[in-house]
Amino acid sequence: MSLRDPETVAVTEPSTTETDTTGTSPPAQRKVLTIGGVLAVALGVATAAVGGWRMAVLYAIGLAFGLVLFHARFGFTSAWRQLVAVGQGKALRAHMLMLAVAAALFAPILSAGLGLGTTPEGSVSPVSISVVVGAFLFGLGMQVGGSCASGTLYNVGGGQTAIVFTLVGFIVGAVLGAWHFAFWTSTLPSGPEISLARTPLGYGGALAATLAVLGLIAAGTLVVARRKQPPRLSRPPAAAGLARAVRGSWPLWVGAVGLAVLNALTLVVKGKAWGITSAFTLWGSKVAQAAGVDVADWGYWSSPDNAATLAGPVLAHGTSVMDFGIILGAFLAAAAGGVFVLHRRVPRKVVVGAIIGGILMGYGARIAYGCNIGAYFAGIASFSLHGWLWAVMAIIGTYAGLKARPLIGLAVPKRTDSSC
Template identity: 60%
Template sequence: MTAIDGSFGLPAPAARAPSARAGVVGVGLVLAVALGLAVFNAAGWKLTLLYAVGLLLGLVLFHSRFGFTSAWRQLVTVGQGSALRAHMLMLAVACALYAVILGFGAGLSGRPEGLVMPAGVGVILGAFLFGVGMQVGGSCASGTLFAVGSGQTAILYTLGGFILGSIASAFAANWITVLQNLGPTVSFADTPLGYPGALLISLVIIAGVVLASRWVQRRRSPPPVQPPPSAWGIARVLRGSWPLWAGAIALAVLNAVTLFVSGGPWGITSAFSLWGAKILGWLGIDISGAPYWQVAKNAKSLHASVLADKTSVMDFGIMIGALIAAALAGAFVLHRRVPPRMALGAVLGGILMGFGARMAGGCNIGAYFSGIASFSLHGWLWGIMAIGGTYAGIALRPLFGLTNPKPTDSVC
């Protein structure tokens, strides 16, 4: 994670970034253009624009090292709350932008709709499983994509587990729906003040989280956060690292652009269900009879091209964008050897996240980030339960050869 002080100040000094990997940059640019043309031919300009947003998301996620898994782990293990406060900045900006877009009903795909779901048992159980899986698997949903793109091949095990868990959830879709509906659907916009009132409520909660994180940090005196190697001057824009506050604002803006263009918020994990079903189909295994694929919208996606699926296209963009960003920063290195215990943990963590995301109606992006930005209570419940799962996941990490931050360590 990029080092920032508690007030989102300037980053601490970092080592100079190594030379850019020009060959890898070239490969990434060719992939980016080729896939962009394929998306345009398959689905038109609007999905191509969303693919471009995905590329930018990959760049931002890599350059800012904007994480969710590490942010909660830092808070729980050593009381370092700077990354969590970056989350709150991101959420505050996203809420403000969503309030304008949803309030005016402005968008390129008709009237946009936020993600409002029941704050039910499905969110409680699913987000807890996701929190455990994040720590054991070593990454969250967005982190998995940008880590794979930046050459961290160990995370391929996590992605594989994500897909396996998503496949399994398709067969449990009926009872997952029952669990999701065991709770109230609460939108902060359903008040006499509408979206301005929803924004005010959200900002009050965000301020409370910021104050609480500062209180925890003062009590526990965590170690400083060390930034990764970085270029300086104008080169820093493309050769990172960026301060977390810059990543937070950029992610909020890009999520709002996604809402404006597509009519719905940014999400990630529904694509993993589609990829799993497509892969099995190519292997001659038909799972279209699973309850999840009996839903008309899902069935339509299953029988269409992957390049016509919004979430898939944006996910591909994130991975390619991260590849280009990592190569520009000289940080693209394929990790060929993965210890068996770590590989097992990555797969199991991915399975928990894949299944948990479907139970909770989304991941750290679709449910937590986009849910809170949409003024849905379930987004805040997701975050609380994911932190609860973080405690359990941290206790399990040593079983898979993973370490946890200590009070005497510098936090990256």
């Protein structure tokens, strides 16, 4: 048994580790790969026609994100679950590497304003009650729904049928969060936006402090592991030689560095760091608007930038085109590796968990100014204190989520499990 649910492999992110299990990869699924290639090119052409060169570049970056996420099987849900459930910290140490590389890249980009025709801005949000509640709900939803924001996209692209229900719940929750956004951010007490780089530390001191904390956390996971003696992690079979880069699984550290570099590239091209869930809010709000709901009157959509986004086409929204790219990038990677499989039968309790978890994550992400990508990854890399607050509350939510799983009939990993 692994830290994935025994009911179905489609309920959560694949296991992650730095060590590969030797084996023979299945042949590429040429028909599926061809379909994916045609879809990727067609959407790229449409994106360029509607949104211009910048949207086309962001779409290409999204494709790269999907490839990296899938090949590295880079998990956020699984990393926190592994640590909390059995004390396995390898995947979380990969997070620390990713954050360290991203922060080292973000510091010069933000301090020098190195943008491609735009001035880059870090992901800095208020330290508030909405972040506390939203991040907790997100952590809870991750473990119940079996995925996170990035994991939802690349698992959908990889053919994980159950995660489609998580995505639907995500969109519903994001719309509900947008509806209540003004209450959480304006009515309730909220602190200021605090960036370590805007203190006397400056970017150099902020980077040094961030790297020190990341190092301490990584060291702490080793202490936990020595005490709990967690099970070893398993890994999908890897192709040999050069085929590994195209078809096999990648070491976790490669995924960490790749995601950090792509996030920095996103910051340069887009002017903002990588995010995911604002697209879910947009898609769901457009559907609600088409059904006659006056979403434009909601506080979330009242700001000039958000109002323009709601009024504009989806393919002119950078986060949306990147999300589409992630799905198709993972689709291509899965087909090239011969592992794209649609699971036709999904247990009812898994569907229930996926929808509930998705709603909790969507709602939590919206009121917490982001998800595991926009708040945790981008926030910490931008030296924002709200990113650290988000991380702490998401870990607490993870613990609650593991306690909640049996309530809907889902298994909870045990220390005796053979892998994570």
